[in-house]
Amino acid sequence: MGVTLPPAPWRDRAGLAELARTLGADQGMTRIVGGAVRDTLLGLGGGLDVQDIDLATRLLPDDVLDRLRAARIRAAPTGIAHGTVTAILESGPVEVTTLRRDVATDGRHAVVAFSDDWREDAARRDFTINALYADPATGAVTDYFGGLDDLAARCVRFIGDPLQRIAEDHLRILRFFRFHARFGDVVDAAGLEACRLRANDLMALSRERIASEMLKLLVAPAAVPVIGLMVEQGILRAVLPEIDAAGVERLAALAAREHAAGVAPDPIRRLAAILPPAQADGVAARLKLSNANRKRLVAASAGIGSEGPPALAYRAGETSAVDRLLLAGEDPRAVIGWTPPTLPIAGGALVERGLRKGPQVAATLRAIETRWIAEGFPDAARTAAIADDAVAQALRAISA
Known part of the structure; x- marks a missing residue:
């Protein structure tokens, strides 16, 4: 008896059965392929892990589009030159790709021809565990290259x-x-x-x-x-020579701290761990990371300062504070979910106390904020007292 997919929530996604029927799955024209099959067989598909559902079909892309239009299923020709049409269901998008074979490859791009041969389509895929197909209705699995055995052996x-x-x-x-x-x-x-x-x-x-x-x-x-x-x-070595055995040790230490603190692994934080701090900006530029991720990567190894975790979170934000604390070997739980308070005084209050508008107000306000942070974010009354003292010092400096 053959292998079949176990029940999984994604198999009951709204519109999926209708889509499969529309594309002739009951005549053997269309099957589920790839990650959804693999992950479900591994036991990952019982929950929310299976997000992407891919269908492989013997139908040509234009035929797929015609059938979807006739069934009033929204469709987008997202990669039609390579045989991919995206069906947009109420439960989310599903990619539908015509069976293919490679005509020419150069290591970066492939020229493909459409096929109606399931084995030929499977043969062009990368790994055996990614070349498993399943009947949408019955869940019967088709395996051409020993993927089921490799799944069992991990x-x-x-x-x-x-x-x-x-x-x-x-x-x-x-x-x-x-x-x-x-x-x-x-x-x-x-x-x-x-x-x-x-x-x-x-x-x-x-x-x-x-x-x-x-x-x-x-x-x-x-x-x-x-x-x-x-x-x-x-x-x-050829593309990321900065990553060495010392970086792996730093990564291992970070992973252990993440686990102990109950913090989910994060790719930018882990990249920061594995790189020498002085190389972070150069690597970020080479990998063309977004500006936000580049700044975060560089900041992650900037240290935690001497003011304590809440002060760090106040100044740098929770994400950066968690990065820095974990990389420094400190417990980040004190700042996770912490809502930074707002400084309970503004520049206008300093003008009322006798300062002139301009740079001196800004400088005095920064000094007040620094003391307010150092004292653990006291209430408005204590902050007013700090402000009185700071303004008095500023006025003495003016008159000196």
Whole structure:
């Protein structure tokens, strides 16, 4: 008896059954493919882990569009040149892609031709665990390359010749390690050796693609040992030479602190841990991180100062404070969910006390704020007393 998908909430998503019928799933024309099948078989699909549902179909893209329009299902030709149409259901989008075979590849892009052969479509995919198909109605699973056995063994294995798979798309080197960090127990020796031999191929990829894979990898369950393996094998030497064994040790320490504090792993924080602080800005620029993530990465290793965690959170914000405290080996729980108070005095009150509008008011207000923070954010009455003293000092300085 064959393998079938167990029940999972995503299988009952509104509109999915109708979509499958519209695309001829009951005639064998359309199947669920990829992550939804893999994760459900691994037991991850019983909750909210399965977000993306992908369908593979023998129908050509124009036929898919025609059928969806006839069924009054909204559709967008999001990647029609490569065979992908997105069906927009009330429960969320579902990507529908025509079966394909590769005509030409250069390690970054592929020229494809449409196919009606399920095995041919499976053969062009990266790993056996990602080439599993399931009937939308019955859940019956079709496996062409031993993906079910590899799932059972928790082994990420390339389909066919690993060197060929990497030559087709160099990003598969990083994907091999990311999927192993998420699912793997046993490292496939042939895959690992191919990644080691072809590691320099990563230089041909855009830095945005490298960044996307690395940030996903850094928050995977087994990120620490897998990054350690990558450093040991020289996988990142050509594109991220700043990451070394010392960085892996820092990452391991951070991961342990995150776990102890009940803080979710964060990719930018973990990237900050694994990089030497002096290299953070350069790496952020090279990876073309967003301005916000670049600033956060640089700030993460700036230290925590001497004013204490609440003061740090007040000045830097909760996210940056948590980053800095964890990287410094401190407990961040005092600032998680903490609402910073508002300084209960403004510049106008200082003018009323005798200061002239302008730079002196701003400087005195900063001095008041510093004392207010140091005293643990006292109430308005105490703040007024601090202000009286600060204004008196400022006026004496003017008259001196």
